Amino acid sequence: MAKAFSIPQRQSLVGILLIFTSTFYKLVRGFWAVLAYFVFKRPDGDLLLYIGLGLAVLLVLIAIYSYFDYRKFLFHIDYEAEEFILKKGVFNSDFVSIPFDKIQQVNFKRGILQRIAGVYSLVIDTAGSNEKEVEIKAVNTEDANQLADILNSLKESNNTDTEVLEANQINAEVKTEEVQKEKWTYRLSLSTLIKTGLSSNFFRGFGLIFVFISTIFNELNQFFREETSQWESQFTEDIGGVATESILFISALIFLLLALSIFITTAEVFIKYFNLNLTQTKSSLDLQMGLRTNTRVSLKPIRVQILKIVTNPIQKRLNLYKASLWVASSEDNDKKSVIQIPGLEKATIQKIKSFLYQSSKDESGITFRPHWVELSRRLLVGVIPVVAIGILQYFTNFIAFRWWILVASVYVLLYAILQFRIYNSLCLKIGEEFIAKSYSAWDESTEIVEIYKLQGITVEQPLWYKRRNLVHVIFHNAAGDITFRAVDKAILHKMNFCLYAIERSNKAWM
Secondary structure (H helix, E strand, O other): OOOOOOEEOOOOOHHHHHHHHHHHHHHHHHOOOHHHHHHOOOOOOOHHHHHHHHHHHHHHHHHHHHHHHHHHHHEEEEEEOOEEEHHHHOOOEEEEEHHHEEEEEEEEEEEEEHHHHEEEEEEEOOOOOOOOOOOEEEEEEHHHHHHHHHHHHHOOOOOOHHHHHHHHHHHHOOOHHHHHHHHHHHHHHOHHHHHHHHHHHHHHHHHHHHHHHHHHHHHOOOOOOHHHHHHHHHHHHHHHHHHHHHHHHHHHHHHHHHHHHHHHHHHHHHHHHHOEEEEEEEOEEEEEOOOEEEEEEEHHHHHHHEEEEEEEEHHHHHOOOEEEEEEOOOHHOOOOEEEEEEEEOOOHHHHHHHOOOOHHHHHHHEEEOOOOOHHHHHHHHHHHHHHHHHHHHHOOOOOOOHHHHHHHHHHHHHHHHHHHHHHHHHHHEEEOOEEEEEEOOOOOHHHEEEEEEEEEEEEOOOOOHOOOOEEEEEEEEEEEEEEEEEEEHHHHHHHHHHHHHHHHOOOOOO
């Protein structure tokens, strides 16, 4: 009897529809400005007919491409070579081979169409890659769970003999109740989700609004140059006149943008983390969340390289925290494998820490703080753009002097307050088994890493630091680096301890 998935097979037949919709969406997203042009110009007659025929031909070509893409997409498990094999490609054939020991995570995702069709998108991430290596867009529930269980089991058993491998495969196909038994479950309620969105960093919403408006303006400006130049100049004159005459208008506009940014941030949090369920089993943390794209992730303690806990003054009063779990990734894309879980209570954070660090409960250690030269460096960096823009203002006079003084003064004041807060909160704690870095601007963050999971330590001493006996310390980890600047040279004896702890440990770090 052949082992499961040992014979090359295709994804579910509904994959053709998913490939079609994905390809069509990419084309619409790439040429939306052209579509907007035809909508505004409202073509008629023969031109409208040609456009319709062109779209019909395009849809037929996409359908043909989707069918052949589906036929060429084959995957299987090579048990002898200990690899997961994928063959794909319509015009160019791609052959992807992933050794079991390179598999980092096997995750599930479900978009709206996938939920309607009753299939999953199975994503296999590997440590050290810039992008996900494999995504199988349409796998039915039973096959998706079985394939994920087998791959995870084969990875764990990669260094064992064949008999153990086969035993683990059987155990993966039929999981025991003991492994699947839930120890605790945290469900993010609708009210907590809304509070999390309202108290999140809404300055991100400002950025999204700015990028959205800028993109629309730049794209449409390519097609309506003459018309745009007329209404743009008129609009600028009108707004400029009102802004100089009425502070009330500016205040109302800022309030409107603030309200809109809060709404956008809340909506983004709601869509991304809707129906969040976090469950601890005997061996893993299982996370499921998402409205538009439903994601399922299973994390074992050994996979988590860095635990980052974030809150802010508002969320702290509401007993809301966010846990970010960093798993191994490449240097070029260290944010690819950050799993964020917001809206957690402090008690739940403690449960997560207890599970991830089962063998280690003591978090005490020696605390180090940065020298005041770190504060001066931060203030100097903030003054540079003010000086540069001030020189530009002197030669061009692009804004009234009184407005320039007002804006520059407000900026310097707010920036100085922010940097004083960051400097006063910066601290590095080095214990017997943990390193923890804490800091706060608006968000209060703590990054925790186990010493044995460090890959190396870099100590730097710029020339101007020698007289003060200061150094920069960089802790290298498979999920990223933790940097601490301008710390007293006395920290070096703890660096020696950390290096010794790394070498003496025989624990697997991923």
